[in-house]
Amino acid sequence: MHTKSKWQSSIFLQDSSWRQGRKEALPAFYLCWYFSMNLIFGFIASFLLLLILPVLAMLIVIDSRGPIFYTQERLGYRGSCFSMYKFRTMQVAAGQQTQLTWTTSRDPRITRIGRFLRATHLDELPQALNILRGEMSLIGPRPELLQFASTLEKELPQYRSRLHVKPGLTGWAQVMYHYGDTLQDEQIKLSYDLYYIAHQSFLLDLQILLKTVGEVVRAHGR
Numbered sequence: 001m002h003t004k005s006k007w008q009s010s011i012f013l014q015d016s017s018w019r020q021g022r023k024e025a026l027p028a029f030y031l032c033w034y035f036s037m038n039l040i041f042g043f044i045a046s047f048l049l050l051l052i053l054p055v056l057a058m059l060i061v062i063d064s065r066g067p068i069f070y071t072q073e074r075l076g077y078r079g080s081c082f083s084m085y086k087f088r089t090m091q092v093a094a095g096q097q098t099q100l101t102w103t104t105s106r107d108p109r110i111t112r113i114g115r116f117l118r119a120t121h122l123d124e125l126p127q128a129l130n131i132l133r134g135e136m137s138l139i140g141p142r143p144e145l146l147q148f149a150s151t152l153e154k155e156l157p158q159y160r161s162r163l164h165v166k167p168g169l170t171g172w173a174q175v176m177y178h179y180g181d182t183l184q185d186e187q188i189k190l191s192y193d194l195y196y197i198a199h200q201s202f203l204l205d206l207q208i209l210l211k212t213v214g215e216v217v218r219a220h221g222r
Contacts, residue, residue, distance in 0.1 A: 026200065033202050038131050041138045045128030056087060056113075056122070063113040066092035069126060074143035077166045082135040084143055085126035089114030119219040127169050139205050140168025141193040152186055159186075162193045165200070172196040172204070175211035 026034075057068045070088040073081050090109045110118065117123035130136040136143065141162040144152070153159045173192035180189065196204065 030200070030202055033205070034137070037205070038138050042128050042132040045125060046132065049125050049128060052122075052125075056117075059113045060088060060111075064088075064091055064111040073146060074167065075146055075149045075163065076135055076143055078163055079160075080135075081146065082130065082133075082143075084136070085129055087117055087123045087126060089117050089123050121216050124169055131169065135166075137166040137168045138170065139196075139208050140165050140171050141196070142171060142174060143167035152183075155183055156187055156190055158194065159190060161197065162190065164197050170208060170212040172208055175208055175215060 060066075060068050067088055070086045070090075071083045072086075074084040076082045089111060090107075091111060093109075114123070127136055131138060144162075149159070171193065172195060173189040176192050177185070177189050180186065196208075
């Protein structure tokens with residue numbers, strides 16, 4: 001991570017303003033934008049999912065035996081739990097491990113087609129269904145595994161504040177910081193999530209969406 005980003009993250013964590021959250025209600029314009037953004041994206045992404053499903057399903061099965069989709073229980077808005085959908089990108093045995101571990105950028109458990117799906121973020125496309133069901137938003141903190149969230153809450157007291165908004169498919173932390181697998185990485189990403197919650201707005205959402213498109217086009221997924 002660049003030195004500037006580290007400096008910004010450390011300064012924000014020392015600032016207590018985010019602890020109070022957004023005191024004023026979100027403007028009606030933003031609420032309309034937020035609802036429309038999720039609804040429109042949910043339907044368009046679901047249509048795209050139906051179009052590419054036959055091809056991706058065939059490639060996933062040929063590359064590695066097992067189910068096409070992968071579901072995990074994730075922690076959502078205000079602590080509610082939901083099943084998050086993804087295209088399977090790992091060997092089936094990896095999903096059956098009793099001891100959970102962070103996925104690294106060069107994780108040997110990831111299949112060949114899985115690396116392509118992760119690089120292009122196509123593995124996340126089934127989450128359009130989670131968005132249409134109201135469990136997720138297009139933009140927000142990434143939903144975490146319950147076990148990981150429990151551990152991180154003990155190490156990072158502010159971690160549960162991420163649940164003040166719906167989890168997202170993309171977000172400020174995702175576009176501003178690389179994929180991390182350490183506690184320090186999680187602390188930095190938390191600072192970006194809290195920044196988004198405290199400064200949620202149309203312009204910030206637009207900035208996140210533009211950065212996300214850039215990440216997808218350049219295939220900078222993990």
